[in-house]
Amino acid sequence: MPLYKTITVDQSTNVLIWKIEESYESLCEGIELTTHCQNRVNGMKSEMHRRAFMSVRHLLAIFGYTDHDLYYDEFGKPHLTDGKQISITHSYEFAGVIVSDKPVGIDIEKQREKIQRIAHKFVNEFENESITKRDFDKTRALTVIWGAKESLYKLYATAGLSFEQHIFISPFELEYPFVYGAISYKDQISHYDLSFLEFEGFTCVYAQQAIE
Numbered sequence: 001m002p003l004y005k006t007i008t009v010d011q012s013t014n015v016l017i018w019k020i021e022e023s024y025e026s027l028c029e030g031i032e033l034t035t036h037c038q039n040r041v042n043g044m045k046s047e048m049h050r051r052a053f054m055s056v057r058h059l060l061a062i063f064g065y066t067d068h069d070l071y072y073d074e075f076g077k078p079h080l081t082d083g084k085q086i087s088i089t090h091s092y093e094f095a096g097v098i099v100s101d102k103p104v105g106i107d108i109e110k111q112r113e114k115i116q117r118i119a120h121k122f123v124n125e126f127e128n129e130s131i132t133k134r135d136f137d138k139t140r141a142l143t144v145i146w147g148a149k150e151s152l153y154k155l156y157a158t159a160g161l162s163f164e165q166h167i168f169i170s171p172f173e174l175e176y177p178f179v180y181g182a183i184s185y186k187d188q189i190s191h192y193d194l195s196f197l198e199f200e201g202f203t204c205v206y207a208q209q210a211i212e
Helices: 024-028 035-042 047-063 115-121 125-133 138-156
Strands: 003-010 013-019 070-072 078-080 085-091 094-100 104-110 167-169 178-185 188-199 202-209
Touching: 003 094, 003 188, 003 202, 013 047, 013 104, 013 202, 024 047, 035 047, 047 085, 047 094, 078 085, 085 138, 085 202, 094 104, 094 202, 104 138, 115 138, 125 138, 125 167, 138 167, 138 178, 138 188, 138 202
Parallel strands: 085 104
Antiparallel strands: 003 013, 013 094, 070 078, 085 094, 104 202, 167 178, 178 188, 188 202
16 A cells, blocks of 8 residues: 555644555445545546545545545535535545645645746746745746645635735745745735645645744
């Protein structure tokens, strides 16, 4: 069972990361899906997506949940029937789940140079200036920013939220895996604590609401 990483964020918040090495058939063993989710996975054309979908169910099982304990709202945000907060991510051969008593978000991204070509779509002037001033590996730095904004977007789960215009990431160092974020949307500002880790050419970022 390739449970890749276990991270205890705090007393009520935990992250699990799975490295997807098994076949789809192996991942199906011991997992019972709801009819809705079985239809979803049956309709997936990508074998990798099907394997990722099932690996998430194994992570849920480690947390003590089944597929029947998971549901999605109208924004596509996942929820657990016991009221705990959850966020889910997968990218290529990795999948991750974070569970907490408070709002959380998680994202895993493969570090790819092409992110530099699309940076203008999600990086604001403040963040760009911060990166330019530092002697950064730009691909790695931009992947942290993208992952941070993606995890906050999942946490906030509000239609109309813009990565560039509404989500702000503080200056950070790649050697120090903590960063702060803020969302300014419709005259409301909220603050968040984020952490990131890098492994095998991937970046994982997870976010939780800051204690005011």
